[in-house]
Amino acid sequence: MKAGKKDRVFEIVTTVLLVMILIVAIYPLYFSLIASISSPRAVYQGRVLFLPADVTLDGYRKIFADESIWTGFGNGLLYTIVGTLLNVVFTIPLAYALSRKEFPFGGVFMKIMVFTMYFYGGIIPLYFVVKQMGMLDSIWSIVLPTLISTYNMIIARSYFMGSIPEELKEAAFLDGCGYVGFFFRVALPLSKSLIAVMVLFYAAKQWNSYFEPMIYLSSESRFPLQLVLRTILIDSQNSLASADASTVADMQQLVDLLKYGCVVVSSIPMLVFYPFVQKHFVKGVMLGAVKG
16 A cells, blocks of 8 residues: 555654654763763863763773772672573563463462552561571572562563463363473473563663662672672762862862763673664564553
8 A cells, every 4th residue: 555645744753753762762871971981071061962072081990990890790790690590480480370361369369469569568678588588698689589570570471361372272282281381392482582571671670780789788799780880989979078179170070980981881781782682572572562
């Protein structure tokens, strides 16, 4: 069919809106990047809008000169890999079980899990639970309390409900396949897009987490990158507060460079990882969620 005038107007308006949304989403990170290599004076003067001005790498030199950066980077990778693996291993089977109508008390379990999205006991009871279980200052205090995200579980459940037809299950059962066999031989191979998206969601959450490590970890050798960068920034601000008047201006500029540099350094791993799973959003998971 030939596109009419209204169709072309709709496409133009949609394209313009999507481009505007893209700019709004990307520009803050791009600004942080160019500001991190520009003179703070140029940033204050408004000369850093689309290109860096008075290029300097002092902020990155200060960040990477700290050996704890590399320790934090390794810790962050460890927490992200272990946490994401456990998150996916527990979320996918649970979501599949709750998506089956024949699962006993599935509706009750679903309501209980949704209840936790709106009513939360608070950080103090959770802290005491973690403490009583002997997990303080360990990797398990980071990965176990957030083992399953109800929101991600609902997305996975909706995918299974909308993308795994009942006819396929019935055909598999006629061939002698049971529930466990159907899950591993049929459902999982058809859910590669879902698994990839769950990995992205959980990995981004684990990598960007700093509040839980700040509460549960006391040894600096176990700090993830986010917490290390926060510590460097706070130490720099404390040094600024105790500095004499002659050096305040220079130290303030260094602190501003560190702020933007910390944003860029902490964002790079996810920016590198995201393109490898982005295609899976189009290939199935969102369609399955909408159907569900």
